[in-house]
Amino acid sequence: MRSDPNTGTIDILYKIVGQGSAALATRKAGDTIQCLGPIGNAFILSNRTTHPLLLGGGVGIPPMIFFADELRKNSSLTPFVMMGSEIPFPFTTKPSKILVPNIPSDVIAAMPLLDDWGVASRLTSQQGYQGCFEGYVHQLAEHWFKNLDYKIQHGVEVFACGPTKMLKAVAEFAKRNQLPCQVSLEEHMACAVGGCAGCVVPYKENNKVTAMKRVCVDGPIFSAENVY
Numbered sequence: 001m002r003s004d005p006n007t008g009t010i011d012i013l014y015k016i017v018g019q020g021s022a023a024l025a026t027r028k029a030g031d032t033i034q035c036l037g038p039i040g041n042a043f044i045l046s047n048r049t050t051h052p053l054l055l056g057g058g059v060g061i062p063p064m065i066f067f068a069d070e071l072r073k074n075s076s077l078t079p080f081v082m083m084g085s086e087i088p089f090p091f092t093t094k095p096s097k098i099l100v101p102n103i104p105s106d107v108i109a110a111m112p113l114l115d116d117w118g119v120a121s122r123l124t125s126q127q128g129y130q131g132c133f134e135g136y137v138h139q140l141a142e143h144w145f146k147n148l149d150y151k152i153q154h155g156v157e158v159f160a161c162g163p164t165k166m167l168k169a170v171a172e173f174a175k176r177n178q179l180p181c182q183v184s185l186e187e188h189m190a191c192a193v194g195g196c197a198g199c200v201v202p203y204k205e206n207n208k209v210t211a212m213k214r215v216c217v218d219g220p221i222f223s224a225e226n227v228y
């Protein structure tokens, strides 16, 4: 979720989904664990991008906080983060102090940390959480994007992380609007160093599958058009 090269620390926000993460959850502050990383590639901003749109769903939320932390160092960028969850958000939501055009006025819930950084954020859910958009992140993204000034539209690039269903919907939104879109895929990983081929996905060029790529080392980030 965050890293600080100056202090040599990283923050990880995780969900218990199996034996590994359950074992990790039994560790106490001050315990030592072995780990290996970073592994794989990173989001890369294109030259034309002025308004990065960061979309995170469920366990795809933490990487977007990490990425927003990086982007805010560049004052020429105006990142906007949308996060969706069907279980309570892993932070206390607050009404945002940052106004965003083309967002319904009652959609005001935000992540306080991002607000403090000056990065606009909005939340979506179908659970009726206060201040959240009732729907999915790609629907709020469409709502925001369609009435933007043309110049701003031209500078939008989409970055997404979350469940496959969400990423496919985001990729379709990006394609409809001719926006560059990078997606960070989730796959089960046995080795995470490229040896087992347990995490491969079909890789497309010009809509034809031309290779199988390993999400752990060739990804996890791909251009949406190469994987959907």
Ligand code: FES
Binding pocket: 188, 189, 190, 191, 192, 193, 194, 195, 196, 197, 198, 199, 200, 214, 215, 216, 217
């Ligand atoms: S997890 Fe083994 S190759 Fe990716």
